[in-house]
Amino acid sequence: MDDTKRVKEVLLNYSFDDPTVEFIRHNENMTYKVIDNGSEDAYLLRIHKPITKNMQGVQTTREAIRSELQYLLAWSSHSEMPVQIPVPNRNGELVSRIVIEGEEVHCSVLKWIYGDTMSKSDFANRETVSALGKRLASLHQFSQSFENDSSWIRPEYGIAWVNTMLTKLRSGETMGVITTEEFHLLEHAVLLVIDRMKGWSTGFETRGFIHADIHYSNLIRTSRGISFIDFGLSGFGYYAMDVALGALFTASELRDELLSGYVSMGSGIIDIAQLEDLMFLNISDYYAFLVSRTEKHMWIREHIPSLIQLCKALLEGNTVFYHMNQVGIRI
Template structure:
């Protein structure tokens, strides 16, 4: 598909004045930065077409995208920090559908948040890590109060999601980038984690709408503090999943500051073992995304020993919260 033609067609469906368009990246979406010439008005154009088929899901459907945008609109009216506010097209619609070469692609536009994309280096002091914990807690506070209708559809991060990750690992075994022995260890670990997840309650205090992709590259440092961007994978899951994601890029010695920042706003005890399981699943999500990309198969072979070591530690009941990094153990 010629996506250059596609974004040009999308641009015409909005009231942009002499726009300058810059390609950003193609991951779960194809994204462009759109700046109106002669002004400071800047936008993010998203074409909801993931780079690989195994990233497709309800989040790419018109209903799923509209639900995400409805949440952002509601969040923007409550957040004291900037939010990526959805921009309607000339017909007043939040989701724009275009047809290119007989394929339909859903698109959306968000206002650009002014600031700097954060990096891992930004989270090397207690103050910043604690602030991140607080920002996640404020987001969850809002989610607990957010009321949505029956047409609100987003991904669910529960047992079916876990089984899907394991299925994608199985495809890696079939093509030979994961050995039979490694897969068996993974399978045993997934069984352990699944059994523990089945025993958890999904009450309003523990389960709700989450960002589901907390990563430093999805955080913007603004003049007023840390703002979240990229709710493209947002959906329903354990609130602890967002905390677990943040812990993965936080230094071991600062992870308690992340938790204290969070619990300073939401006074609820966080189960470390639950966080470890979610951190494990988050890491596995990275691996299975790369299984579908041939150019990443060498990376998988280089790093999978770390993941297997993590599996073996979890199977032995070891506490690993303070030494997991984003590819496995050895933080």
Template sequence: MDYTKCFKEVLLKYSFIDPFVELIRHNENITYKVTEKHSGDTYLLRMHKPITKNMQGVHNTREAVQSELEYLLAWSSHSELPVQIPVPNLNGELVTTVVIEHEEVHCSVLKWIFGEIMSKQDLKSEGTVRTFGTRIAHLHQFSMRYQQGSSFIRPEYEIEWTNTMLAKLRSGEEMGIIATKDFYILENTISLINDRIKILSKTMETWGFIHADINYSNLILTPKGISFIDFGLSGSGYYAMDIAMGALLTEGELRNALLAGYTTIISRKIDTEQLEGFMFLVIFAYYSFLMSNQDKHMWIRKQMPDLIENYCKPFLNGETVFYSF
């Protein structure tokens, strides 16, 4: 069924008076921009229903959405920059559940953050990249202090996650999208990264609540600075994964500035070899996500040999690839 036309029932659960609704997209959620005509107040409505079944996961459950919103609510009271603040429904609940054709769909509303979606061009200067590093660190600094309740549940980004990812990539080999010789290298790369993850320690300084989806479309340049949006895939993981995502958005020669910005807030040594592993996992996760999109199969066929030859093979040979991605 077309869930994108079901927003009216959800809006009745909130105190909207005369809203104008625009569909933004249907991806891991169905998202709408909701604007009150009389006041101009703007909100983001999310229906936590992914476009494909392979995107369904723990993050779509009511308990996980509730946990995400509780974190955002707490983060909003500590952040100097705009945060997508959750808006309760008429019953005072952060999560609204509606039944559509005998199926429960969980929904949430967040305050809109005004600003410009960032692009590659916005992260071209050393100063901006350094500031970007501090923003990631401020988020992690709060996560280190955040007390999760007993009912808190979010995805975990560890070995099970990488194995699920590998299974999706294996389906790409079975469909002929990834050459068998390339998949062999890819599999060895993930195996090496998994071996390194297994010996990582989980401490307050290394493991906690992470954004897990830092990309240009989730960075908003506001008058006050860089804000993060879309915590829909957030969960428990190594803080290094967020840093690795940030590094992939910056030029190689500026990555030291990113790390320098981060360590001005959180003083600790950052292992670039560890970051390399998470950079690979982020890239592999994107490819595995695209496996269900037939329109992207040709693109994967073209990109995979370059990834294998110029990055995976050198990585497996012990060469540094942190600055060359």
């Protein structure tokens, strides 16, 4: 089945009147913009089939997708900014399904948020950086009050996640994409962070539901302020992880503004050392993802020296928060 027929089959599950479809991208999901020509409303169609097998996980299961959408429904009733509201199918269900190459794949539809996708250059602006910190604090404060039952399931971003990432990096050594010396430095730095994670607080004020993929391409500037999109990787983790991801694309000299905006909402004190560790882990996780994509191996070889320098700085106990660049976390 080609993509056009596949999308048309999915859309039959929804009450659209003469929809037109535009492909957006294929990463953790296959995504499409849908315009309902009858109403001129716009939607986001997600077919939850990752581009590589190593991106598959609990987040692609029916239960986890439904959990994400339930969170978005709850968040939409509290957020001051637009939210990607889930759209039920003709049967009133939030998750639909399609069979691709004999495999059952889940699908979902969200309302489109109108606005401009933000860029890295936006976060060289003091007011914008502070606003992002405040928006992250609001999201996390809602997460602290969000109630879910035993059927609610999302990925966990803890030590098991880090160990899985390390296994993927080890496969890069096996393939010759990462040298043995580079991997050993990566491994030592990761194990150091794991050891520190064991002492981190796991109370409700420090850990809960997070976006887990904060990046300028997942931020929309709307008429009412910054809105978050793409909760596809959201799950349970340290709130500081979202802040760390935001810091990665914020100009170094403005990172204090990000933290000030965050704590100004009553979200508590941020531990710089913890942010450094989480920034390093998320950069490393991106390299681990790229290892499975042969066409990205040359890119890894070109950029990994920066990551190795970061490993050395962490192992030497140097403070890197104000000097850490993006190190290719996105291409």
